[in-house]
Amino acid sequence: MTPFRTAASAPAHSGPAPTPAALLRRDDARDFLLTERDFEQIRALIHRRAGISLGSHKREMVYSRLARRLRTLQLTDFASYLALLEADDRSPEWEFFTNALTTNLTSFFREAHHFPLLAEHAKKVGRPYSVWCSAASTGEEPYSIAITLAEALGDRAGTVLATDIDTQVLAKARSGVYSADQVARLSPERLKRFFLKGTGPRTGSVKVKPELAATIAFEPLNLLAPDWGIREQFDAIFCRNVMIYFDKPTQGRILERFVPLLKPHGLLFAGHSENFSYVTRAFQLRGQTVYELAQSVASRGRP
Numbered sequence: 001m002t003p004f005r006t007a008a009s010a011p012a013h014s015g016p017a018p019t020p021a022a023l024l025r026r027d028d029a030r031d032f033l034l035t036e037r038d039f040e041q042i043r044a045l046i047h048r049r050a051g052i053s054l055g056s057h058k059r060e061m062v063y064s065r066l067a068r069r070l071r072t073l074q075l076t077d078f079a080s081y082l083a084l085l086e087a088d089d090r091s092p093e094w095e096f097f098t099n100a101l102t103t104n105l106t107s108f109f110r111e112a113h114h115f116p117l118l119a120e121h122a123k124k125v126g127r128p129y130s131v132w133c134s135a136a137s138t139g140e141e142p143y144s145i146a147i148t149l150a151e152a153l154g155d156r157a158g159t160v161l162a163t164d165i166d167t168q169v170l171a172k173a174r175s176g177v178y179s180a181d182q183v184a185r186l187s188p189e190r191l192k193r194f195f196l197k198g199t200g201p202r203t204g205s206v207k208v209k210p211e212l213a214a215t216i217a218f219e220p221l222n223l224l225a226p227d228w229g230i231r232e233q234f235d236a237i238f239c240r241n242v243m244i245y246f247d248k249p250t251q252g253r254i255l256e257r258f259v260p261l262l263k264p265h266g267l268l269f270a271g272h273s274e275n276f277s278y279v280t281r282a283f284q285l286r287g288q289t290v291y292e293l294a295q296s297v298a299s300r301g302r303p
Contacts, residue, residue: 139173
C-alpha cells in the first residue's frame with residue numbers, strides 16, 4: 001500500500017592575542033586545523049570548480065560544512081583533505097566538496113510576483129511551453145513553475161528542465177516529498193490538485209503527484225561547464241539568486257551563454273537582489289527582476 005493518498009486539502013575562545021605567525025588561526029576547541037592557507041585554497045578551488053566566490057567572512061561556514069567530510073574520511077586536518085582532492089581531479093570527493101559548499105535556500109512560490117507574469121506569458125505564447133530552471137535546489141522552484149504552467153495552460157502543456165550542481169538536493173527534488181511546513185503557504189486547492197497526502201509513516205508530509213512530476217526533468221549541471229549539453233530553446237529561463245555567488249566576469253559569461261537558449265520574446269527571471277543590466281547588454285529589463293533579449297540581440301536572429 002502506498003504511504004500517500006489523494007489530499008482533501010559556540011562558546012567564545014579565550015587566549016593570547018594572535019601574532020603574524022599565528023595565521024594558522026587554530027581554535028583548540030575544534031577538531032581540525034584550518035589554516036589561513038587552507039581557507040584560501042578552498043576559496044580558490046570552489047571558484048575554479050563551480051564559479052562560487054566565497055567571501056572571507058565565510059570561514060565559519062566552510063569549517064562547519066567540510067568538517068563533516070573530514071570526520072567521514074577520518075582525516076586529521078584540512079591540509080590532508082585538500083591533498084586528497086588535488087591528487088585526483090576526477091575523484092568522487094569533488095562532488096561532496098561542491099555539494100557541501102553550495103547554498104540552497106528556497107521555498108514554494110518564492111518571489112511570488114514572478115509567477116503571474118509567467119502565467120500571462122505562457123497564455124500568450126501557448127502550448128507547448130518550455131522553461132529551464134537553472135538552480136533547482138530541492139525542487140520547490142521547478143514545481144512552482146510546473147504548477148503555474150498547469151494552471152495557465154492545462155495539464156502536461158508545459159515542460160521544465162530543472163538543473164543544479166548539487167546532486168544531493170537534486171535527489172531530494174526528484175523524490176517530490178515535502179513536510180507540511182514546507183507546503184503550508186500553498187492553497188488548499190493547489191494541495192488537492194497537485195499533491196498526495198502522506199499516511200502511516202508518511203503522515204505529516206506530502207508528495208508531488210506523478211502527473212505533475214512527469215513534466216519536469218531533473219539533471220545535474222554545472223553552469224561553469226564548457227558544454228551544458230542543452231540543444232533546445234526555452235520560452236523562459238529562471239536563474240534566480242544564483243549570480244550573487246559568482247563574480248562579475250563569470251556572471252557575464254553565463255548570461256551570454258543564455259542568449260542562444262532563449263526563444264525570441266522569451267523571459268529571463270532573476271533574483272530580487274540581482275541586476276543584470278550592469279553585467280551584460282544582451283538583456284534589457286522588462287519588469288521587476290524580469291529580463292528579455294535586448295533589441296540589438298533579438299534583431300540579429302539566432303538558429
